[in-house]
Every structure is written in C-alpha cells, then in structure tokens.
Amino acid sequence: MKSGIVIYRSKYGSSRKYAGWLAEKTGFDCIETAKAKPEALAPYRTVVLCGGIYASGIAGLSFLRRNIRKLSGKKLAVFCVGASPYDQKAFEELKVRNLKTDLKDIPVFYGRGAWDEQSMSLKDRTLCRLLQKAVAKSEPDTREPWMEALLCAAGQKADWTDEKYLEPLLRYIGQEVSPQDIPGQSSSGSCAV
Secondary structure, eight states: OEEEEEEEEOSSSHHHHHHHHHHHHHOOEEEEGGGOOGGGGTTEEEEEEEEEEETTEETTHHHHHHHTTTTTTSEEEEEEEESSOOOHHHHHHHHHHHOOGGGTTSOEEEEEOEEEGGGSOHHHHHHHHHHHHHHHTSOGGGOOHHHHHHHHHTTOEEEOOOGGGGHHHHHHTTOOOOGGGSOOOOOOOSOOO
C-alpha cells in the first residue's frame, strides 16, 4: 500500500503551492481534485485535501463528501488556505460550517494564502470590494480579525504562504519535521503586506 496522496483544489495558486510543498516533504503523490478518481485512491493509506476558502466554504471538500465511504479506513486530513491571519473563533466556525455528518471527525489545518486583486476574476474582485465597503462601515472595535485583514489587503498584493503552516499537519500524518524545515514565525499583527 502506498503511503499517501495530496489532492487539491486551487483557484489562485496558494493551495496548489501548499500541496506541492506537502508532497515534497512527505513523498506523497499529488493531483488536482478534478483529476482524482476515488478508485485511484484505494492504494493510499493517507489522503490529504488542500483547498482554498471561498465564501466560507472549503474548495474541494465536495470530493471528500461524495467519496467518504470509499475512503473509509484511511487517514484523512483537510488543509484549508485563506487570506486572513489565523483566528481560533473563525476557524472553529469554518469547521462547524463545512465538516458535518460523515466529515465531522476529519482533522482540519490552516495555512495563510495570498491576496492579489489583479489576478482575481471580475466576480471575485467585485464581491471582495463590496465586502470591504460593508466592513469599512462597521465600528472598528466590533471588527473580527478577518475583517481587519480584509481592509488592510484592499488594493495590495501579498503572499503570506509559508511552509511553517504545514508543521501541525506533518505531525498529524506522522512525518518527521526537523526544525530547520520550518521557517521562523512572525508574530507581527500589523497590516504590513
């Protein structure tokens, strides 16, 4: 039996980048969810889904949902990628909203992605700008961390992807991670992009 595979769904490239790093660190095979066939996953012990967060949903999760019975007995994990800095409350809400019924016991991990309005589709760019306007009208002391991050990112281009975000997932799937493999973590809470 093969050790593992990373399946991913990436709209703007951050999830694909994390999937590639994960495959490189683990030796797992790697394939897009659109090309993945449930029967082709049979020889793998571990299946990791990497997907971006869009409108409070995790891209690619529908693949796991449709095929959860076929993946029974495998070690499963989800690595989701978002533009906001990690926030425990928002992360817990994301898990509750997305991992229900048969998926509720799958561990979920988070990595910060990138932001580039110029590469967004017109629809995504328009939705982000509408959300930014709505958030800007809210009282500053009532804003959640993701709201502040959204306002800070407006009109900017930033790439927060970092292999360090994979460390908890690598520990979960049983891969040895040496300290030099994980870059230092910045504790900056500013809007620097």
